[in-house]
Amino acid sequence: MTASDHIRNGIIEKLLTISNKDYLNAILQVVQNSSAGNDSVGLTEEQMIMLNLSEKDLKEGKLIPHSQLDKSDLKWLKEL
Secondary structure, three states: OOHHHHHHHHHHHHHHOOOOHHHHHHHHHHHHHOOOOOOOOOOOHHHHHHHHHHHHHHHOOOOOOHHHHHHHHHHHHHOO
């Protein structure tokens, strides 16, 4: 289950506990007026370049484990 699924399910669980009709109507209006999911976000040329470079790194196996990145970050922070 994705993070979005967990959030959606949490919202649904909370909605099921609400009995105030005015409050529910207000939430309904927010959801109906929302354009979330309908708009696409355009990327800048720089963002596209970075994404393409990231894909190239993945294909070439230029990766480091997250744990190694954490160690590197801690070392860098201690040097400040």
